[in-house]
Amino acid sequence: MFKLVLICLSPLLVNSYVHRSASYPICLSETNNACQEEMKKKNETLARISYYYPPLTDSLKNYTEQCRDVMECASGLECFKGKPQWEIFRTSCDDVGTRSYYFDTCIYQILKKIYSNDHNCTAGFSFENLFTADTIFKKEKQCVLNIGQRVCKTDDFNFLQNNYDELIELYTNNPTSGIDRWDHPSGKFYMMHCDVLRSDFVQKSVGIMVSSVNQENVNVKKLLEIAQITQKCTHKSPFVYGNSNYYNIWIKYAQTIVAVMTNVFKHRPTLSQYQCLTSLKSYDFFREVVQCMDAGNVKKCVWFFINLYCQEEIMADSKNQTVTWAPHKESNVPDVSFSMFKNNQRHKFVFTVSNN
Ligand SMILES: *[C@@H]1O[C@H](CO)[C@@H](O)[C@H](O)[C@H]1NC(C)=O
Numbered sequence: 045m046f047k048l049v050l051i052c053l054s055p056l057l058v059n060s061y062v063h064r065s066a067s068y069p070i071c072l073s074e075t076n077n078a079c080q081e082e083m084k085k086k087n088e089t090l091a092r093i094s095y096y097y098p099p100l101t102d103s104l105k106n107y108t109e110q111c112r113d114v115m116e117c118a119s120g121l122e123c124f125k126g127k128p129q130w131e132i133f134r135t136s137c138d139d140v141g142t143r144s145y146y147f148d149t150c151i152y153q154i155l156k157k158i159y160s161n162d163h164n165c166t167a168g169f170s171f172e173n174l175f176t177a178d179t180i181f182k183k184e185k186q187c188v189l190n191i192g193q194r195v196c197k198t199d200d201f202n203f204l205q206n207n208y209d210e211l212i213e214l215y216t217n218n219p220t221s222g223i224d225r226w227d228h229p230s231g232k233f234y235m236m237h238c239d240v241l242r243s244d245f246v247q248k249s250v251g252i253m254v255s256s257v258n259q260e261n262v263n264v265k266k267l268l269e270i271a272q273i274t275q276k277c278t279h280k281s282p283f284v285y286g287n288s289n290y291y292n293i294w295i296k297y298a299q300t301i302v303a304v305m306t307n308v309f310k311h312r313p314t315l316s317q318y319q320c321l322t323s324l325k326s327y328d329f330f331r332e333v334v335q336c337m338d339a340g341n342v343k344k345c346v347w348f349f350i351n352l353y354c355q356e357e358i359m360a361d362s363k364n365q366t367v368t369w370a371p372h373k374e375s376n377v378p379d380v381s382f383s384m385f386k387n388n389q390r391h392k393f394v395f396t397v398s399n400n
Pocket residue numbers: 076080081083084087
C-alpha cells in the first residue's frame with residue numbers, strides 16, 4: 045500500500061504569476077541590521093507604489109535603484125558568502141515589477157478576448173510564440189483599446205489609454221540580464237498568456253466526464269493539445285517560474301493520465317458505464333490524481349481513485365459475481381488494495397495493476 049497525501053489546494057486559483065520560490069528569503073535579519081540605511085530608503089520608495097496600478101518606467105527605475113543599493117550592501121555580508129546572486133536579490137528586493145496589481149485584470153481580460161478570437165484585430169499573434177505579443181499590442185493599439193473598453197473597468201481602461209505606450213513597452217520589453225529579468229513586468233505579462241491557456245485547460249476539463257476520457261475522444265484530444273501549448277508557453281516565459289506549480293504538474297502529466305485511463309477502460313469496458321465515473325468531472329479526477337502523485341505513480345493513483353469513487357458500485361458488482369477484474373497476481377507488479385465493511389462483513393479488494 046502506498047501512502048496517500050492529500051493536500052488542500054485552493055480551488056481554481058488559476059492566476060499563477062507572481063510566483064516566487066515558496067521558501068523564505070535567507071539572511072533577512074542580517075541584511076536588515078547591516079543595511080539599515082539602504083533598506084529604509086527602499087522601503088520608503090516601496091510604500092509609494094500602490095497595489096492598484098503597476099509602477100511605470102520612472103517609479104520602477106527609482107525603486108530598482110534603491111533595491112540595487114540594498115543588494116550591493118548585502119553582497120558584502122558573511123551570511124551570503126558562496127550564495128548565488130539570486131538569493132541576495134530575493135532578500136533585498138520585492139516583487140514590484142512582477143507582482144499582480146488590480147489593474148492587471150484588465151490586461152488579462154483583453155488577453156482572454158484575443159485568445160478566444162473574439163476581436164477584430166489583424167496583427168499576427170500566437171500564444172505559442174509569446175514574443176509576438178508586441179505585434180498585436182503595439183501595432184493594433186486602437187483595436188486593443190476597443191477590446192479594453194468592453195472588458196475593463198472604467199478607471200482601468202483610462203489608465204490603459206493614458207499610459208498605453210509606456211505600459212506596453214514595459215510589459216513586452218524582454219530584458220536579457222539576470223537581475224533585470226528577475227523582477228521585470230514582462231515576466232508577469234507573458235505568464236498571463238500562459239494563465240489564459242491554463243484557464244482554458246481547466247474549463248475544458250470540467251466539461252469532460254471521467255468515463256469518456258480516452259485518446260480517441262475529440263474533446264480529450266483538444267484538451268491535450270491545449271496542455272501541450274501551455275507547457276510550451278511556460279517554458280518560453282522569461283520569468284523564473286516555480287516549476288512545482290500545481291497546474292504545471294497537472295498539465296505536464298495530462299498526456300500520461302489520459303494514456304493510463306484509455307488503457308484502463310480498454311481492458312475493463314464495464315467500468316466506463318459505472319455511474320461513479322459517468323458523473324465525475326475529469327477536472328475533479330485529474331486534481332485528485334495529481335495530488336496523489338507525490339506518493340505513487342500515475343497508474344497507481346488512477347486506480348486508487350477509481351476504487352475510492354466507485355466503492356459502492358464495485359461492492360454491488362462483486363456481490364453479483366460480475367467483477368470483471370478479479371485479482372490476478374503477477375509477479376513484481378504492485379497491488380492496490382483496500383478493505384471495506386458492509387453488513388459487518390469484511391470485504392477485501394485487491395486490484396492488480398498490470399503493465400500493459
Ligand atoms: C523594510 O521592510 C521590511 C519588510 O517589510 C522590514 O522587514 C524591514 O524591517 C524594513 N526595514 C527598514 C529599515 O525599514
